[in-house]
Amino acid sequence: xxxxxxxxxxxxxxxxxxxxxxxxxxxxxxxxxxxxxxxxxxxxxxxxxxxxxxxxxxxxxxxxxxxxxxxxxxxxxxxxxxxxxxxxxxxxxxxxxxxxxxxxxxxxxxxxxxxxxxxxxxxxxxxxxxxxxxxxxxxxxxxxxxxxxxxxxxxxxxxxxxx
Amino acid sequence: xxxxxxxxxxxxxxxxxxxxxxxxxxxxxxxxxxxxxxxxxxxxxxxxxxxxxxxxxxxxxxxxxxxxxxxxxxxxxxxxxxxxxxxxxxxxxxxxxxxxxxxxxxxxxxxxxxxxxxxxxxxxxxxxxxxxxxxxxxxxxxxxxxxxxxxxxxxxxxxxxxx
DNA sequence: CTGGCTGCAAATAATTTGCATACAA
DNA sequence: TTGTATGCAAATTATTTGCAGCCAG
Numbered sequence: 001x002x003x004x005x006x007x008x009x010x011x012x013x014x015x016x017x018x019x020x021x022x023x024x025x026x027x028x029x030x031x032x033x034x035x036x037x038x039x040x041x042x043x044x045x046x047x048x049x050x051x052x053x054x055x056x057x058x059x060x061x062x063x064x065x066x067x068x069x070x071x072x073x074x075x076x077x078x079x080x081x082x083x084x085x086x087x088x089x090x091x092x093x094x095x096x097x098x099x100x101x102x103x104x105x106x107x108x109x110x111x112x113x114x115x116x117x118x119x120x121x122x123x124x125x126x127x128x129x130x131x132x133x134x135x136x137x138x139x140x141x142x143x144x145x146x147x148x149x150x151x152x153x154x155x156x157x158x159x160x161x162x163x
Numbered sequence: 164x165x166x167x168x169x170x171x172x173x174x175x176x177x178x179x180x181x182x183x184x185x186x187x188x189x190x191x192x193x194x195x196x197x198x199x200x201x202x203x204x205x206x207x208x209x210x211x212x213x214x215x216x217x218x219x220x221x222x223x224x225x226x227x228x229x230x231x232x233x234x235x236x237x238x239x240x241x242x243x244x245x246x247x248x249x250x251x252x253x254x255x256x257x258x259x260x261x262x263x264x265x266x267x268x269x270x271x272x273x274x275x276x277x278x279x280x281x282x283x284x285x286x287x288x289x290x291x292x293x294x295x296x297x298x299x300x301x302x303x304x305x306x307x308x309x310x311x312x313x314x315x316x317x318x319x320x321x322x323x324x325x326x
Numbered sequence: 327c328t329g330g331c332t333g334c335a336a337a338t339a340a341t342t343t344g345c346a347t348a349c350a351a
Numbered sequence: 352t353t354g355t356a357t358g359c360a361a362a363t364t365a366t367t368t369g370c371a372g373c374c375a376g
Contacts, residue, residue, distance in 0.1 A: 026350050026355060048341080063358040068341065084247035088366085089340065106298045117296065121288055126307065133280065134312030135269045141306045144289065149297030189375050191331060211366080226333040231366065251341085252365060 007097075009039045015097065019077050033059045034070045038080065038094055045114050047089035083141070085114065104142040110151035170260075172202045178260065182240050196222045197233045201243065201257055208277050210252035246304070248277065267305040273314035 007015070013035050017027045037054045038046075046054070052067040071092050074080045081093045085107060093116075096103075102122075106115040126137040147155070170178070176198050180190045200217045201209075209217070215230040234255050237243045243255045248270060256279075259266075265285075269278040289300040310318070 021351090024355085028350070028356060030357070061358075065342075065359080066357055069356080072342095082249060084249055086245060086247055086253075090249075106292065106296060106300075108298075109301065115296070115298070117292070119288075119292075121291075125282075125284055128284075129269065129280070129282075129307060133269060133278070134315065135271075135278070135307070135309050136315055137307045137309040138272065139308040141304070141308075143304045144292060144298070144300045145302040145304075146298050146300040152297065152299055184376090187330080189330065191375070193332070224333075228334080228367075229332055232331085235367095 009036060012039055012097070016074075016077070016079055019079070023077070025073065030055070030059060030062050030066050031070050031073075033062070034067060035074070035079075038074075038092070042094045043116060045083065045085070045091040045093050047091055049089065051092065085143075087112075102140075105144065106148065107143055107145050108148035108151055109145050110147050110155075113148055113150075115148065172199060175202055175260070179237075179240070179242055182242070186240070188236065193218070193222060193225050193229050194233050194236075196225070197230060198237075198242075201237075201255070205257045206279060208246065208248070208254040208256050210254055212252065214255065248306075265303075268307065269311065270306055270308050271311035271314055272308050273310050273318075276311055276313075278311065 013027075013032060016035060020027050020031070033055050034051060036058070037051055041054075044050075048064070048068050048071055051071065052062070052064050055062050055067060071080065071082070075082045075092070078095055081095050083091050083093055083105075085091060085105075093103075102120045103116040103118050106117060107113075108115075122140060122142065126140065129135055129137055176190075176195060179198060183190055183194070196218050197214060199221070200214055204217075211227070211231050211234055214234065215225070215227050218225050218230060234243065234245070238245045238255070241258055244258050246254050246256055248254060248268075256266075265283045266279040266281050269280060270276075271278075285303060285305065289303065292298055292300055
């Protein structure tokens with residue numbers, strides 16, 4: 001029952017290294033630092049550029065293209081998920097080690113915050129889809145747009161002031 | 164109870180024209196043709212480029228930038244939804260007139276087809292999120308990845324041949 | 327009329343690619 | 352050693368923007 005929450009970052013990097021090696025890839029300095037950055041910020045949804053800037057702090061020689069290539073690779077390996085929230089750039093989200101990775105997103109339309117929630121009430125729906133459409137679901141993505149708690153509080157204050 | 168399914172395309176364009184005019188916008192030839200193309204292909208998920216090519220058939224003078232601007236405008240007006248499936252380009256999806264627009268997507272990882280399904284078992288979940296996180300849900304997006312019926316059939320055949 | 331709208335071309339922004347060199351296994 | 356990976360710069364792709372003229376209301 002070990003989830004990634006139970007493992008140190010080094011252990012997780014080691015696990016991922018095995019995946020890499022198994023497919024004939026190498027764990028370079030650049031890839032390791034990139035992984036470390038992702039693991040240290042598992043709740044964020046960084047763009048390639050943002051990852052690049054953070055990696056650069058620990059490894060200044062790295063090039064942006066390498067970060068793109070690494071993220072692409074990690075995406076293929078199912079280590080990260082590439083998501084597009086509609087602002088210009090793709091964002092990258094760590095998947096959980098066990099492959100279930102079912103966190104959903106609460107995207108605030110006021111402040112742009114993206115919060116992750118762990119939740120899974122979708123199994124029933126997936127089964128229904130499989131039955132009804134003959135579509136074999138392997139994965140899903142569920143995002144909610146709306147107004148987060150903080151922005152609602154602000155809105156309430158403003159209305160009070162205005163009213 | 165009139166849904167957009169009950170209305171002719173001209174009627175729908177007229178409805179949308181009212182929205183436009185109400186906000187001080189004009190219904191130009193270009194916008195009308197673009198709308199017509201979208202309405203005639205309501206089950207597709209075209210990129211701006213694809214819309215452009217289709218509009219060009221009926222209105223050759225149009226420029227790509229105009230299509231982008233029109234789609235942006237229609238997006239603001241909630242007439243279309245701008246979605247990003249992760250291939251390089253944004254795609255545009257008609258919303259239903261009543262604003263509910265809750266269709267979800269079945270994205271086949273084999274052939275790339277995107278099928279729409281009308282379904283809404285998410286109300287309960289939205290309510291739970293509101294209670295649990297204080298997040299006021301206004302909209303959601305639910306996509307399923309997997310293998311569609313057709314590709315599964317093909318896979319089955321191939322396995323048979325191989326086995 | 328006239329302010330919004332358009333087409334065009336140039337500007338951005340994100341991402342990819344070619345290539346000579348560097349380095350992990 | 353040797354093929355994979357990297358950094359850089361140039362190329363590509365999607366989208367946006369400036370601007371002079373155009374047209375719907």
